[in-house]
Amino acid sequence: MNSPTPVIQIENLAYAYGRAEAVHDLSLNVQPGRCYGLFGRNGAGKTTTMKCLLNLLRPQRGQVRVFGLDPAKAEVAVKRRLAYVPDQVAFYPWMSVRETLDYLASFRANWNRKTEQELFERFRLDPAQRTGSLSKGQRTQVALIAAVCPETDLLVLDEPTSGLDPIVRREFIEAVIGAYQEGSPGKRTIFVSTHLITEFEGLIDEFTIIDRGRVVVTLDSDQARERYQKIRARFAQSPPELDLTAALRVRRNGRELELIANGSGPELVERLRQHNPESLTTESLALEEIFVATLKS
Amino acid sequence: MLMQISFKSSTPIYLQIVDQVKDAAASGALQPGEALPSIRPLAEELRVNRNTIAKAYSELESLGVIETLAGRGCFLKENHSVLRKEVRRKLLIEEIDRAVVQAHHLQVPRDEFLGLIHERIAVLDDKRRANENQKEVDRP
Numbered sequence: 144m145n146s147p148t149p150v151i152q153i154e155n156l157a158y159a160y161g162r163a164e165a166v167h168d169l170s171l172n173v174q175p176g177r178c179y180g181l182f183g184r185n186g187a188g189k190t191t192t193m194k195c196l197l198n199l200l201r202p203q204r205g206q207v208r209v210f211g212l213d214p215a216k217a218e219v220a221v222k223r224r225l226a227y228v229p230d231q232v233a234f235y236p237w238m239s240v241r242e243t244l245d246y247l248a249s250f251r252a253n254w255n256r257k258t259e260q261e262l263f264e265r266f267r268l269d270p271a272q273r274t275g276s277l278s279k280g281q282r283t284q285v286a287l288i289a290a291v292c293p294e295t296d297l298l299v300l301d302e303p304t305s306g307l308d309p310i311v312r313r314e315f316i317e318a319v320i321g322a323y324q325e326g327s328p329g330k331r332t333i334f335v336s337t338h339l340i341t342e343f344e345g346l347i348d349e350f351t352i353i354d355r356g357r358v359v360v361t362l363d364s365d366q367a368r369e370r371y372q373k374i375r376a377r378f379a380q381s382p383p384e385l386d387l388t389a390a391l392r393v394r395r396n397g398r399e400l401e402l403i404a405n406g407s408g409p410e411l412v413e414r415l416r417q418h419n420p421e422s423l424t425t426e427s428l429a430l431e432e433i434f435v436a437t438l439k440s
Numbered sequence: 441m442l443m444q445i446s447f448k449s450s451t452p453i454y455l456q457i458v459d460q461v462k463d464a465a466a467s468g469a470l471q472p473g474e475a476l477p478s479i480r481p482l483a484e485e486l487r488v489n490r491n492t493i494a495k496a497y498s499e500l501e502s503l504g505v506i507e508t509l510a511g512r513g514c515f516l517k518e519n520h521s522v523l524r525k526e527v528r529r530k531l532l533i534e535e536i537d538r539a540v541v542q543a544h545h546l547q548v549p550r551d552e553f554l555g556l557i558h559e560r561i562a563v564l565d566d567k568r569r570a571n572e573n574q575k576e577v578d579r580p
Binding site for chain 1: 445447448449450452453480481483484486487488489490491492494545
């Protein structure tokens with residue numbers, strides 16, 4: 144079976160600022176139509192990776208391909224098919240919101256006015272307001288409108304919601320789902336880097352966790368929730384001495400035991416059950432808890 | 441219908457939605473001909489990937505639980521299984537086997553297990569009746 148060309152291919156990417164290595168031997172693939180998360184702490188190498196995709200930095204080793212093309216050699220061909228929302232949004236402060244969007248639209252072959260109008264209303268923005276007097280949240284909203292309206296195949300989001308209030312964050316996500324994904328169902332690809340994982344939880348199909356420039360793990364979200372489990376058991380007396388080396392983490396308190404399992408959940412549950420616990424519950428870890436568990440172990 | 445999802449369940453999100461629609465159909469909370477929420481508003485409301493909802497609905501459609509009417513949305517179907525009787529039996533047997541194994545591990549004896557099955561069917565019947573009565577009350 145022919146698999147389609149990945150929208151993003153990163154192979155053994157390395158980049159250092161002077162002697163400080165920001166990204167080391169990083170590889171990942173993003174398939175068309177997927178929403179892919181790049182998760183890492185501050186300084187993990189997320190933005191450096193993003194910049195290599197956008198030809199804002201040249202890879203020092205390895206290679207990146209976007210739509211199968213080298214972003215350094217085919218910059219225009221790549222950029223006409225993607226839109227980008229950076230973490231720090233900057234516009235010409237003397238321009239109004241309307242002028243800013245018209246200016247940005249002038250670089251694009253396509254601009255959906257209906258979507259623009261819909262998002263204006265959703266975000267309650269004033270087209271006449273100068274961008275210099277917008278709040279951080281409003282600047283991000285304008286940047287999102289500018290990224291969604293050209294209806295590109297790929298949307299790249301770099302820490303898009305950090306520093307925004309919870310309501311603006313929610314509206315941001317809803318706009319990405321409603322306005323961007325709806326346009327060409329099943330075909331629009333999203334690549335998002337963030338350390339605010341909870342709010343993207345439902346959107347992410349697949350993710351890579353990076354730490355100090357290296358890939359820690361790449362997982363499909365559904366598989367991740369199946370693999371990573373939190374098991375709680377309470378015993379009548381103090382918990383029996385058990386072999387719990389299969390657990391990623393163990394917490395004990397009095398008669399209670401809490402385990403974090405990575406793939407070994409069923410085995411651990413069986414072992415606990417043999418000691419007749421008063422109660423035994425299992426739940427999956429949310430992506431953010433997986434992130435924390437992975438980086439702490 | 442108001443859907444709920446949980447990221448703490450090991451069941452994939454799309455299957456959680458499939459299961460809820462099936463439950464609602466079995467209990468009569470969702471009536472044949474009744475509309476399901478449209479994909480976009482539901483995805484926005486639950487803040488999940490649009491494709492997740494689309495996947496759930498296409499699964500429900502292939503199971504014959506719902507039908508999509510072009511331009512109008514998705515609706516619960518009358519008498520819904522498109523599968524042949526043997527296939528339906530086989531699918532149910534798999535589920536029953538799983539419950540039987542679970543009963544063994546939880547040390548629930550045969551008679552108690554059979555009693556529980558009768559009890560659960562009665563619970564579902566009660567729900568159906570309650571939803572029927574509700575419909576009568578709602579009727580002007």
